[in-house]
Amino acid sequence: xxxxxxxxxxxxxxxxxxxxxxxxxxxxxxxxxxxxxxxxxxxxxxxxxxxxxxxxxxxxxxxxxxxxxxxxxxxxxxxxxxxxxxxxxxxxxxxxxxxxxxxxxxxxxxxxxxxxxxxxxxxxxxxxxxxxxxxxxxxxxxxxxxxxxxxxxxxxxxxxxxxxxxxxxxxxxxxxxxxxxxxxxxxxxxxxxxxxxxxxxxxxxxxxxxxxxxxxxxxxxxxxxxxxxxxxxxxxxxxxxxxxxxxxxxxxxxxxxxxxxxxxxxxxxxxxxxxxxxxxxxxxxxxxxxxxxxxxxxxxxxxxxxxxxxxxxxxxxxxx
Ligand code: ACO
Numbered sequence: 657x658x659x660x661x662x663x664x665x666x667x668x669x670x671x672x673x674x675x676x677x678x679x680x681x682x683x684x685x686x687x688x689x690x691x692x693x694x695x696x697x698x699x700x701x702x703x704x705x706x707x708x709x710x711x712x713x714x715x716x717x718x719x720x721x722x723x724x725x726x727x728x729x730x731x732x733x734x735x736x737x738x739x740x741x742x743x744x745x746x747x748x749x750x751x752x753x754x755x756x757x758x759x760x761x762x763x764x765x766x767x768x769x770x771x772x773x774x775x776x777x778x779x780x781x782x783x784x785x786x787x788x789x790x791x792x793x794x795x796x797x798x799x800x801x802x803x804x805x806x807x808x809x810x811x812x813x814x815x816x817x818x819x820x821x822x823x824x825x826x827x828x829x830x831x832x833x834x835x836x837x838x839x840x841x842x843x844x845x846x847x848x849x850x851x852x853x854x855x856x857x858x859x860x861x862x863x864x865x866x867x868x869x870x871x872x873x874x875x876x877x878x879x880x881x882x883x884x885x886x887x888x889x890x891x892x893x894x895x896x897x898x899x900x901x902x903x904x905x906x907x908x909x910x911x912x913x914x915x916x917x918x919x920x921x922x923x924x925x926x927x928x929x930x931x932x933x934x935x936x937x938x939x940x941x942x943x944x945x946x947x948x949x950x951x952x953x954x955x956x957x958x959x960x961x962x963x964x965x966x967x968x969x970x971x972x973x974x975x976x
Contacts, residue, residue: 658828659781659789659821661974663721663929664946667712668931670813673969675810680707682806686842689810694907698813700798707739709795709816711752713940717818718753720947723788725755728820730786732776733762734769734793734936737800741849747831749792759786766843767903767964768833769936770817774960774972775831777821783830789821793936802863811906813932817940826914826975830889833881833970839874840856842867843965875909875963879971880916883961894919896957899946903962904928913961925951929942935964952976 675686676696689695701709710733719727731753733746740748746760770793780786789820794816801812846861847853856862879902887894900923901912907928914921927942934941939960946952956976963969 657784657823658780658826660824661976662822662943663723663820664818664940664947665713665716665718666815666817666941668718668881668941669701669704669708670699670808671702672699673865678810681803682809684806684810692908693811694926694928695832695932696929697810698775699815700815701796704796704814705739706735706737706794706796707745707748707752709796710745710792710818712791713794713816713818714749714753714792715946717790718919721820723820725753726789727759728755728758728790729758730780731755731758732773732789732791733853734765734773734791735762735795736764736766736769736935737796738762739848745794757791758790758947760920761851765936765964765968766966767905767933767935767938768962768966768968768970769905770939771960771962771970771972772833772968773936774974775833778828781823787823790818791821792816792818793938793940795933795935795937797935798888803814807868808864808866809835810815810887811933813877813934815931815934815937815941817937817944819940819943823963829973832886832889834878834882835966835968837966839967840965842874842967844872872906874967875905876912876916878908878969879913879961879963882969882970882971883913883917883959886959886973890973892973893955897923897959898956899958901939901942901958901960903964904931904942905963
């Protein structure tokens, strides 16, 4: 058995900040941000939370799938910005949806979160442990971004995306995943819930720190390598892949991956101009937009690929 995505949903707060809004906060410009990142605007929550966005994306996905909340037997929420330490966001989503038969837990893998969650959902379904699975990526990054740091704040935004899986005939293809904790310091944010937290808040380490150049170099090297490895393990050819749905971190990273793989950029859909980097929600939001526009056809082969804090990265093959 494999998991088949039978419905998708997404949600972003209606409030947004465009690049000119950011230029009023830090020394930057619309031109610099567009050229270096591809971001034009990002949605920023006013009264939404990670859980409320997850619930709205989940309701849309369940409706799209024609699945009732009580049919779910597993909910995974991928997030690095959950409302509470306990209970987990997935349990709060369960409560709001009335998904009384679901087992719920969160996954923390930053921008690789939806990809790792996808693999987890597939593993659970193919083992027979769970059948009807809701996977959500939801992030309120505006709460942890350092809005005084022009080198990082220009990238991020808030949003959520969700997918519902049902079992279908098939064999689970291999996936490619990696983590490198030794390089974790290039993208970090300390918890406020630890000894000495007041000091950490004062020194500014409880907001996102990012060594942009290092993350950039890592992404443009490792993402194409992971996709090539996926092709080798699955026996697929790059030219037979219909879509490459990558984590939306920076348009230049996506363009560089396409160039290194020698694949037409037309196969790399993007929506970073609209949302910025929404971490574990980005792949799910893009998947939902493509689904709703009718761009995804039965039997199409899709590569999902993400990278992010940890460091962590990988690629998986999805047949629509
Ligand atoms: N506006 C204007 N100038 C700026 C800005 C800004 N917002 N930010 C930096 N600059 C300046 C720098 O100070 C530097 O000036 P200098 O040459 O006088 O020193 C110059 O612009 C170039 O800076 P770089 O850091 O080299 O700029 P770069 O082209 O690398 O772009 C960026 C920076 C956009 C952050 C890029 O490195 C990047 O996208 N990296 C990847 C980040 C990423 O994907 N992070 C998410 C990972 S996923 C996750 O898990 C959250």
